[in-house]
Amino acid sequence: MSFLYAKRYPLYAKEQLMLGLGIAKGMIVTLKQFIESYTKKGSIFTVQYPEERKPIAEAFRNFPILVYDETPEDPRCVACDICAKECPPKCITIVRDRDEQGRGLQKPKLFDIDVSVCMSCGICEEVCPFDAIYMDKEFELSAYNRMHSLNFHQEQLLRPNSYFHKIRPTDAAQIDAKRKEKEKAKNTQPGTTA
Amino acid sequence: MLFFYLLATLTVLGALGATLMKNLIHCALCLILFFLGIATFYILLGAEFIAAVQILIYVGAVATLVLFAIMLTQNVVGETTLKGLGQNRWWALGLTAAVIGILGSAIHHQRFSAASYAGRLTTQEIGQALVVVYALPFEVVSLLLTGAMIGAIVIAMEDRKKKQ
Amino acid sequence: MELIDQLFVLLKQAILKTSESFLPPVFLPFLSILISITAIALFAPLTMMYLTWLERKVIARMQNRFGPNRVGIYGLLQPIADGIKMLTKEDVVPLGADRVVHFLAPVAVVVPSLLLFSVLPFGRGMTAVNLDIGLLFFIAVSSIGTLAIFMGGWASRNKFSLLGAMRALAQMISYEVPLVLSVVPVVMMTGTLSTQKIVEAQAGWRGFHWYLFTPWGVVGFLIFFICSVSEVNRTPFDIPEGESEIVAGFHTEYSGMKFALFYMAEFLGAFAYSALGATLFLGGWQGPLLPSWLWFGLKTFFLVFVMIWLRGTFPRLRVDQLMSYAWKFLLPMALVNILAAGIWHYLSFPLSLIVSASVLLIGFIALSRLAPTGTRLEKRVYRYAE
Numbered sequence A: 001m002s003f004l005y006a007k008r009y010p011l012y013a014k015e016q017l018m019l020g021l022g023i024a025k026g027m028i029v030t031l032k033q034f035i036e037s038y039t040k041k042g043s044i045f046t047v048q049y050p051e052e053r054k055p056i057a058e059a060f061r062n063f064p065i066l067v068y069d070e071t072p073e074d075p076r077c078v079a080c081d082i083c084a085k086e087c088p089p090k091c092i093t094i095v096r097d098r099d100e101q102g103r104g105l106q107k108p109k110l111f112d113i114d115v116s117v118c119m120s121c122g123i124c125e126e127v128c129p130f131d132a133i134y135m136d137k138e139f140e141l142s143a144y145n146r147m148h149s150l151n152f153h154q155e156q157l158l159r160p161n162s163y164f165h166k167i168r169p170t171d172a173a174q175i176d177a178k179r180k181e182k183e184k185a186k187n188t189q190p191g192t193t194a
Numbered sequence B: 001m002l003f004f005y006l007l008a009t010l011t012v013l014g015a016l017g018a019t020l021m022k023n024l025i026h027c028a029l030c031l032i033l034f035f036l037g038i039a040t041f042y043i044l045l046g047a048e049f050i051a052a053v054q055i056l057i058y059v060g061a062v063a064t065l066v067l068f069a070i071m072l073t074q075n076v077v078g079e080t081t082l083k084g085l086g087q088n089r090w091w092a093l094g095l096t097a098a099v100i101g102i103l104g105s106a107i108h109h110q111r112f113s114a115a116s117y118a119g120r121l122t123t124q125e126i127g128q129a130l131v132v133v134y135a136l137p138f139e140v141v142s143l144l145l146t147g148a149m150i151g152a153i154v155i156a157m158e159d160r161k162k163k164q
Numbered sequence C: 001m002e003l004i005d006q007l008f009v010l011l012k013q014a015i016l017k018t019s020e021s022f023l024p025p026v027f028l029p030f031l032s033i034l035i036s037i038t039a040i041a042l043f044a045p046l047t048m049m050y051l052t053w054l055e056r057k058v059i060a061r062m063q064n065r066f067g068p069n070r071v072g073i074y075g076l077l078q079p080i081a082d083g084i085k086m087l088t089k090e091d092v093v094p095l096g097a098d099r100v101v102h103f104l105a106p107v108a109v110v111v112p113s114l115l116l117f118s119v120l121p122f123g124r125g126m127t128a129v130n131l132d133i134g135l136l137f138f139i140a141v142s143s144i145g146t147l148a149i150f151m152g153g154w155a156s157r158n159k160f161s162l163l164g165a166m167r168a169l170a171q172m173i174s175y176e177v178p179l180v181l182s183v184v185p186v187v188m189m190t191g192t193l194s195t196q197k198i199v200e201a202q203a204g205w206r207g208f209h210w211y212l213f214t215p216w217g218v219v220g221f222l223i224f225f226i227c228s229v230s231e232v233n234r235t236p237f238d239i240p241e242g243e244s245e246i247v248a249g250f251h252t253e254y255s256g257m258k259f260a261l262f263y264m265a266e267f268l269g270a271f272a273y274s275a276l277g278a279t280l281f282l283g284g285w286q287g288p289l290l291p292s293w294l295w296f297g298l299k300t301f302f303l304v305f306v307m308i309w310l311r312g313t314f315p316r317l318r319v320d321q322l323m324s325y326a327w328k329f330l331l332p333m334a335l336v337n338i339l340a341a342g343i344w345h346y347l348s349f350p351l352s353l354i355v356s357a358s359v360l361l362i363g364f365i366a367l368s369r370l371a372p373t374g375t376r377l378e379k380r381v382y383r384y385a386e
Helices: A013-017 A021-039 A082-086 A123-127 A161-167 A169-188 B002-020 B024-044 B048-071 B081-109 B123-133 B135-163 C007-020 C025-062 C078-087 C099-119 C134-155 C159-190 C195-200 C215-231 C257-280 C292-313 C319-346 C351-370
Strands: A004-009 A064-068 A092-098 A104-114 A133-135 A158-160 C374-379
Touching: A013 C351, A021 C025, A021 C292, A064 A161, A082 A092, A082 A123, A123 A133, A158 A161, A161 A169, B002 B024, B024 B048, B024 C099, B024 C134, B048 C134, B048 C159, B123 B135, C007 C025, C025 C078, C025 C099, C025 C257, C025 C292, C078 C257, C099 C134, C099 C257, C134 C159, C134 C195, C134 C257, C159 C195, C159 C215, C159 C319, C195 C257, C215 C257, C215 C292, C215 C319, C215 C351, C257 C292, C319 C351
Parallel strands: A064 A158
Antiparallel strands: A004 C374, A064 A133, A092 A104
16 A cells, blocks of 8 residues: 655745745735625625515415404314324314304314424424415514413414415415315305205 | 832742742742842833843743743642751751851942942943943853753754654 | 824823922822823723724625624624623633632733833824833833733643643744844844834835835834734734634633733734834834824724734644744744845945845745745655565
C-alpha cells in the first residue's frame, strides 16, 4: 500500500508572487457583499417577520377546523366519532347531542380539540365521510396557558364554508362539486326520500 | 510625601504577600504588585523611562515567566513558608534578622553624596549614553542575551533530536 | 474653524477659569486632570458600546443579513439592551475557583485598556497626558492586560480556560516583539517617543509626509496592524477566545458583568491600537478641512472598520500557525524594516526610495521562501520497508 501525506516544500516563484493575494481577494469579496447589501435589491433575503410575511402554500396544514354550510348551529359534522377514533394522539373529544327524550341528534354537543396535542397529521380530514373537518393554516396561536387556552371548543372551531373557500380554493371547489353531485344523485334516485 | 508613604506601604505589602502567601499564584500576583510599586517609585524620582521599561520588562515578561514556571509545579497551594519550615523556623528568622541588621547598618552609615546630575534624565540622554559612552558593555550584554537565547533553544530542542 | 477645532480645549479652559474663582490654586492641576479623566471615562465605554453595534451591523451586512434593527431605529439602542441584560445576569462563580483572583481578573483587564487612552492625541493639543515617553507607556501598559487574562483563565479552575489563557499569554507575548520593532522606525525618524510630537512631525506637504507613504512605513504599518489585531485577540487571531474552539477560552466561567468587562477590554484595546496606528503611521489628526479631532476619529474608525472587515472574512489561525507566523515571518520582517528605514534616512531621494524598497522586497522574498507553506501530496517512502 502506498500512503500519501502532505509534504511541505518551499514555495515556487510563481506561488510566491501570489502571496498575500489570497487575503486581498477574500477581503474584496467581503467588501463587495457589504456594499451590495446596501445597493442591490435582493441581496439581503431576510424576511422581517411580523411586518413582512412570506405567502403560505395552499396545501399547508396546521390545526383542524369544523366547516358549516349556512348557520353555525348546523355544522356538517354528525358526531360519528370516526375522526376521534382515527386521531393518532387522541386529541379530539366528541359528545353527541341528545334531544329531550334522550335520542341522539346528528350534531355534536361537545367537540374539543387539544391543539397542544394535535400533531397536524391531517388524518381526521382524510377519514371524515361528511366533509366536516378540514385543516386550517393558522399558526400564530401562542397562548399563556395550556389547559385553558389551547383546548379549542366547538365555537372556536366552527368556520363558514366561505372561509374554507378562501384558504383552500381548489380543494373547496372540488368538495363543493362532489357534494352537489351527491345531492343531485340523492334527489334523483328513486325511493330514498322518507 | 503622602504619596510616597502610600506607595511604599503598597509595595511592602506586595513584597510581604509574595513571600508569605499559601497559594503560589497569589504570591506571583503580589510580586506583580511589588513590581508596579517599584515602577511608581521610579516615577516619583523622575526617571519615567526606567519606570516604563520596568513595567514592560518586569511585569510584562518576568512575571509572565514566573507564572509559566508556577504552572509547571505540582503543589501550587501549600503551606506558608513559615509553617513549612517547621523546626528550622527560628534559624530562618534569626538569619533574616542578622541580614537585615547588617544591610540596614551599612545603608545607614553610608553617606550618599548629592546627585551630581541636576535636572531630569531624558530618554535621549539615556540612549546616547548607551551607544556612545557605554557602547562596549551594551554590545557585551547583547552578546550575552543572544547566547542565552541560543542556549534556551538548544536545551528545548535536544529532546526532539533524541527521540528521532 | 479654529473654534470648532479647539472646541474641547477651550471648554476645558473655560471650566478651569470658572473654578479658579472658588477653588484654592493647589487643586487646579488635579481639576485639570480630573476633567481629562472624566472625558475619557465617559467617552471610552460609549465608544465601546457603539463599536459593538458597528461590528454587529457590519459583519451582518457582509454576511447578507441585517444586523440588530429591532431595538431603536437601526438598532442603535441595542448596546444599551445588551448592557442591561449583562447587568441582570446571575453571577456564577465555579465551586473550586479562586474567588479573589476570579473577581479581580476582569477589573485588571479593563484598567490597562482604559489607561491606554491617556496618551492618545485626540486632536491638536488634546492629549490627556502629554508624556515624553508616551509610546513606551502605551506598550508597557498593554502588556499588563496580558497577565490579567492569565489570571482570569487560571482562577476559573477549568481546563479549557487554562488552556485558553496559556495560549493567550504565548500569543500576546510573541506578537509584542514585532509590534515594538515595527514602531522603532517611526521613533528613529521622529527622534522622540511622545505621541504628540510624532503627529506633529508628519505635518505638511498635503499629507504626503505621513509615514504611511514611505516604503518602511507601508511595511511597518502592515506589521503593526497585524500585531495589534493579535494583541487584542481578534479574529483571525482569536484562538484564546475562539467560540467554537475551546468553549470560550479564558472567559468561559464568567457571566454577566464580568464577561462584559472582558468584552469591553477587548474593544477598548482595539480602538486604542487603531488610534495608535493612525497616530504613528497615518498622520494622527492631520488633515485639510475638518477639525482635527474629527480627522482622528475618521482615521481610527477606518482602522477599526478594517479590523471588523478582517473578522468577517477570515477563519481563525491555528495556534502553531499563529506562533510560527510571528516568530518566523513578522519578526525578521520587522528587523529588515528597521534596516530599510535607516537606509531611507541616510540616502537622498530618489535613491533612498529605490534602495529601501528593494531591501524590503528582498527581505520579503527571502522570508517567504523560507516559510514552507506549499503542500503537495506525495507518496511516503519507507526506508527499511521496501
